Amino acid sequence: MNLAVRDVRQDLGRFSLTVVGLGLLLTVVLAMTGIYNGIVDDATALPDRLDADLWIVQRDTRGPFAELSRISGDLEERARVVPGVAHARSYVSHTIQRETPQDKPIRFTCLGLSWPDDRGEGLGIVEGRPIAQPHYEFLVDRSLGLGLGEKIVLGRDTYTVVGITEGMMSSGGDSAAFFTLSDAQRIQNDSPNEAIRLDREARFERVRDSEFARDPELVRFSANPAALIPSLGPVPISAVMVNLLPGVDAQSVRERFKAWRDVSVYTVAEQHQLILGGMVEKTRRQIGLFRAILVIISTIVMGLIIYTMTVDKMHSIALLKLLGARTSVILGMILQESLLLGGSAYVIAIVLGDSLFEMFPRRVVIENEHRISLLILVVLISVVSSVFGIRKALAADPNEVLSG
């Protein structure tokens, strides 16, 4: 007969409550794993899904996913003519926080697509269609909660959702929204009328007070909008994404870009390393420490519970010894109780996790390998926890039964 099951059955209420408590602790351990995985997934989703072979970024920076990167807007054209390059696209991104017409706060990362070459077909649109016109349409990730046809005012213009993507998040975990490059830049550089007027006036005065004032036409020209002044150059972008022709050696093309002294170039794998080694690394360590603390707490809690359960039946254990029970029978009972406790708590953690994690504000990614890892961890915790009880049980003296 299974003594562990019989013992548990006798005080099922206490055991169940303990299982629930421990299950909640394990749910948090699982959640920590899932949150970390979600962060990694989110951080690497964009570089993966944007499907570029090479990323050209500002010289000596780690690229737009790690830090601020500003390169000239015409770099896309320069990259496009390099032998072996199939196409090049500009990449701009910035984060926006606004309210919907229903006053619901929304936060998303605004990304630019190189219209008309890139209309977002490759982003895995799950509802709606790609962008069909150069302005005022955008694609948005489902996680933002906007539906097809919904409109949102950004800067001076109103933009309409025409397509929905899934799993497109920025490295910070914000939902991604895709606009045409010009719209994205327009949204990014939008300034109030007064700011524009003051900027033009200041520019006008700087020119008027300089040696250029000898040319009245130049002074008048300096008061024009910035976009109409060629010498001010195009609006900078964050990076250029390059796709290579089939069969082209990426390394040779890369060497070519590396020879340019104003940019650095990375492969997608290197972008991954930079992302994971940078902003995600601290999070990983923080969550790792938090998990370690939770595992220690779980072990101590389980150890105390098993110890208490053992103390409660010391008389029965002494009696079992008196009746000639092998030591393995007694140790097996305690170990089985520990495993039963851990196993039941594990089931609760998995069931709770599967039903609760979807409600978490950030993505919680749990795969089967993580469930198996937790199971192994729970078995280890159970074995370690049972040591307290086993030590106590080994000390049980059959004489106690005879002495009353």
Add this chain to the structure above:
Amino acid sequence: MTTSTPAIRARGLSKHYGEGNTLVRALKEASFEMYPGEVVALLGPSGSGKSTLLTIMGLINQPDTGWLEIGGEEIMQDGRVVADANLFRRRKLGFVFQRSNLIPFLTAEENVRLVLELDDMPRRDAARRAREMMESLGVADRGSHLPTKLSGGQQQRVAIARALVHRPSLLLADEPTASLDKELGRQVMNLFRTAATQRGAAVLVVTHDHRSLDLVHRIFEIEDGVLDTSAARGASGETRRE
């Protein structure tokens, strides 16, 4: 009732505790024999050495010196246990206590079955044997009850069933009637007699209860660690040959 081959043979069992000024000789050169089917009462005041003898017989404590044979098997030589004590307790010894000492998380039947399953008897056979034993003691209908749901008398019957179900050579009973009223106490002593007679076990009963001494075959007395087996006539009037 008995055969001439002893079930128990003990020679020169001695045990002391402490040393120097605190030295206590709890048992001094105890030698005796018990026969199959014999119920022996062990009488003596508190601290006389009854429990020491009982724990030595139960292979819980080791004597300093002495030799012991149970059921024809040599168990102790020169005060050392030479057999597998756990195995021996499982197969050859039965215990009954003042309190029933049933395992509280097992049902009555499981408590009885436990002893057999500890010795790897198949579950079905163990259940059958346990039910038979409980039937013979009149508690078969309480098999599915936890000990807390049984009366004191029923608990003690289940405890006796547990002590006898594996057909031990020696049943050790420590004050088994102390917490029972006279009638129940006599019932228990009668159960020992019946078990001893029918199953051929030797029964050693440590007791202060003089009300049931007429039901034992012999009386051993112990005082200051000295065992006196000369009171070879039990109160029942039956005689035993030393």
